[in-house]
Amino acid sequence: MKPFKSHRGIAAPLPKSNINTDLIVPARYLTRARKEGFDDALFADLRSEADGTADPNFVLNQPPFDAATILVTGDNFGCGSSREHAVWSLADYGFRVVIAPSFADIFHGNSLQNGLLVIPTPQATVNELCTKMSETPGTEITVDLDSQTVVCGNLSYTFDIDPYRKECLLNGLSETADTLRRLTEIKTFEGRHGKSHPWLTAPN
Amino acid sequence: MGKTIFEKIWAENSVMERPDGATLLFVDRHIVHDATSQGFDKMEAEGHSLRRPDLTFGLADHYVATGNSAAQRKPNFDQMVNRLEAESKRWGFDSFGPGKSKQGIVHVAGPELGITLPGCVLVCGDSHTATHGALGALAFGIGASEIAHVLATQTIWQRKPKQMRVTIDGTLDQNVTAKDLILALIGKIGAGGGTGHVIEYAGSAIRGLSMEGRLTVCNMSIEAGARTGMIAPDETTISYLEGRDYAPRGDVWDRAVAHWRTLISDDDAVFDCEVSMHSSEIAPMVTWGTSPMDVLPITGAVPAPSIADNDDERKRIAHALDYMGLTAGMQLTDIAIDRAFIGSCTNGRIEDLRAAATIAKGRKAQVPAFVTPGSGQVKAQAEAEGLDRIFTDAGFEWTDPGCSMCVAMNGDLVPPGERCASSSNRNFEGRQGRGSRTHLLSPAMAAAAAVTGHLADVRKL
Numbered sequence: 001m002k003p004f005k006s007h008r009g010i011a012a013p014l015p016k017s018n019i020n021t022d023l024i025v026p027a028r029y030l031t032r033a034r035k036e037g038f039d040d041a042l043f044a045d046l047r048s049e050a051d052g053t054a055d056p057n058f059v060l061n062q063p064p065f066d067a068a069t070i071l072v073t074g075d076n077f078g079c080g081s082s083r084e085h086a087v088w089s090l091a092d093y094g095f096r097v098v099i100a101p102s103f104a105d106i107f108h109g110n111s112l113q114n115g116l117l118v119i120p121t122p123q124a125t126v127n128e129l130c131t132k133m134s135e136t137p138g139t140e141i142t143v144d145l146d147s148q149t150v151v152c153g154n155l156s157y158t159f160d161i162d163p164y165r166k167e168c169l170l171n172g173l174s175e176t177a178d179t180l181r182r183l184t185e186i187k188t189f190e191g192r193h194g195k196s197h198p199w200l201t202a203p204n
Numbered sequence: 205m206g207k208t209i210f211e212k213i214w215a216e217n218s219v220m221e222r223p224d225g226a227t228l229l230f231v232d233r234h235i236v237h238d239a240t241s242q243g244f245d246k247m248e249a250e251g252h253s254l255r256r257p258d259l260t261f262g263l264a265d266h267y268v269a270t271g272n273s274a275a276q277r278k279p280n281f282d283q284m285v286n287r288l289e290a291e292s293k294r295w296g297f298d299s300f301g302p303g304k305s306k307q308g309i310v311h312v313a314g315p316e317l318g319i320t321l322p323g324c325v326l327v328c329g330d331s332h333t334a335t336h337g338a339l340g341a342l343a344f345g346i347g348a349s350e351i352a353h354v355l356a357t358q359t360i361w362q363r364k365p366k367q368m369r370v371t372i373d374g375t376l377d378q379n380v381t382a383k384d385l386i387l388a389l390i391g392k393i394g395a396g397g398g399t400g401h402v403i404e405y406a407g408s409a410i411r412g413l414s415m416e417g418r419l420t421v422c423n424m425s426i427e428a429g430a431r432t433g434m435i436a437p438d439e440t441t442i443s444y445l446e447g448r449d450y451a452p453r454g455d456v457w458d459r460a461v462a463h464w465r466t467l468i469s470d471d472d473a474v475f476d477c478e479v480s481m482h483s484s485e486i487a488p489m490v491t492w493g494t495s496p497m498d499v500l501p502i503t504g505a506v507p508a509p510s511i512a513d514n515d516d517e518r519k520r521i522a523h524a525l526d527y528m529g530l531t532a533g534m535q536l537t538d539i540a541i542d543r544a545f546i547g548s549c550t551n552g553r554i555e556d557l558r559a560a561a562t563i564a565k566g567r568k569a570q571v572p573a574f575v576t577p578g579s580g581q582v583k584a585q586a587e588a589e590g591l592d593r594i595f596t597d598a599g600f601e602w603t604d605p606g607c608s609m610c611v612a613m614n615g616d617l618v619p620p621g622e623r624c625a626s627s628s629n630r631n632f633e634g635r636q637g638r639g640s641r642t643h644l645l646s647p648a649m650a651a652a653a654a655v656t657g658h659l660a661d662v663r664k665l
Contacts, residue, residue, distance in 0.1 A: 029283055080328075083347070105399060114349065176252060180356065185220050200321065
């Protein structure tokens with residue numbers, strides 16, 4: 001996983017609630033392998049018309065937002081399908097941070113597994129950020145993971161993050177390798193669980 | 205203080221805790237499907253191998269061909285299906301691909317095969333894994349990175365979610381189904397109403413549901429944003445499971461049943477949040493917008509953006525009406541449809557097909573209509589009951605099992621601009637194909653729409 005320490009970049013506003021993962025990456029892109037990349041799949045049906053021409057009304061088609069690396073959006077972002085491709089699309093397009101009042105649970109977990117920092121932020125603050133972005137397009141936001149701070153001009157705030165996920169992000173660590181270091185505990189549990197729940201550990 | 209079912213299962217499967225408060229849960233059942241390849245890729249890229257093939261099960265569903273006459277299939281769809289088969293052979297886990305009589309949608313075939321058992325922790329790389337909670341399992345959807353973790357370790361790190369209890373009392377009226385119940389709940393609490401929570405469904409209306417109905421309710425927990433849904437196992441659950449392929453037998457069955465009877469929330473258990481509804485509040489429901497929470501009784505009219513209490517929501521509704529091609533104020537029953545789809549992990553079970561067949565019988569579909577059983581076993585049962593003939597006589601197309609037009613990943617698409625009455629679970633923009641317009645409803649309501657050519661109140665047919 002690509003480590004995340006701090007990031008400064010242009011923020012793009014997409015102030016809609018309940019943006020689902022079908023909208024972030026339509027199903028027709030999901031047969032691709034991870035290494036093939038998903039940058040063109042991001043918001044494909046919003047970015048372009050059915051004939052493939054770019055929709056000038058979509059924020060990411062408008063300079064300077066086309067160079068954005070931070071997305072500021074509405075609540076329940078990433079709801080719906082568990083497809084991790086939604087995170088890969090955002091990351092491959094160049095996004096490093098998503099700021100929203102709330103995130104859907106599965107999307108939230110998927111993001112942190114891929115070095116995409118999601119920052120739950122009160123709605124009022126999200127509104128303030130969006131105002132700054134529309135008043136001064138190209139406004140940059142600075143995010144520092146170690147100090148858990150977001151700074152945008154004269155506005156700054158701190159955010160919460162699970163300490164373990166923070167550690168993994170800062171160091172680009174894979175959780176699986178870390179878990180396998182606890183294999184002895186897992187095997188001990190399996191032995192005990194098998195005795196107390198034989199119907200679960202030995203399916204017919 | 206007493207414990208909830210969720211807390212009991214959490215404690216039973218807790219391997220260890222990390223200092224940050226996350227718990228390592230043992231995974232009793234991992235179901236993989238034909239859109240799970242990236243999980244296997246990641247496991248291998250990190251140099252790991254499958255730890256417990258005996259607890260891993262494969263079911264092909266997302267990309268399988270259903271024989272739908274309008275399908276636009278691409279060669280790489282079969283590659284996705286074949287990849288699952290190849291992984292199953294390579295690692296030695298049981299898998300049910302196309303053509304096998306027990307193949308089906310993970311959330312239909314899993315319970316049907318007895319892979320899902322009360323009290324088990326079950327995960328799958330699909331958000332509708334919440335479905336399996338209907339049997340009293342702790343079941344939730346995961347992403348590709350977590351799939352790789354489960355494949356390699358048979359465990360998953362989780363932070364304890366909050367708990368919500370939804371109590372629904374009363375008796376559902378005839379032609380009011382589990383689908384209407386869950387749509388009404390999502391309309392009440394919103395698409396993010398359950399975020400961060402596990403929902404336990406309780407009350408006499410829930411107890412009165414068949415296992416099929418319970419699976420439908422838990423299935424759509426994710427559409428309310430919940431991590432999963434659960435229902436305490438009872439006699440309905442136990443009699444459903446007895447004799448199923450992977451269910452225990454003999455003495456082990458007796459031990460299992462004795463344990464399952466303890467999986468109820470104690471009287472003094474505490475939930476973070478309580479929601480109550482009464483069955484009398486629930487009518488046949490239909491969605492009008494692009495979120496499952498955009499739902500009303502079929503007797504209603506398309507709402508105006510002005511019903512919202514804030515500007516963002518007004519804009520969202522206006523955009524949804526524009527996308528759906530609807531005008532505020534029109535009666536829902538005046539909305540003409542272009543096609544109908546009956547199937548999916550929400551409503552592709554035998555009871556769903558029986559309900560739809562009752563409406564189709566002796567009538568004629570006015571638009572292209574597709575009936576896609578949720579599994580090979582559902583298909584065989586339906587054919588034994590003659591349901592396939594009822595559908596085909598009524599001009600419906602009867603297909604092979606799979607996810608099909610619910611997720612539109614296998615080429616079974618709704619064409620751009622067309623309006624589909626669908627017994628599936630998501631009415632998102634583009635969900636059933638680019639530019640598709642989806643109205644979610646029960647199987648009987650979908651059949652009613654098919655035979656009238658417009659959204660219709662099944663009670664009046």
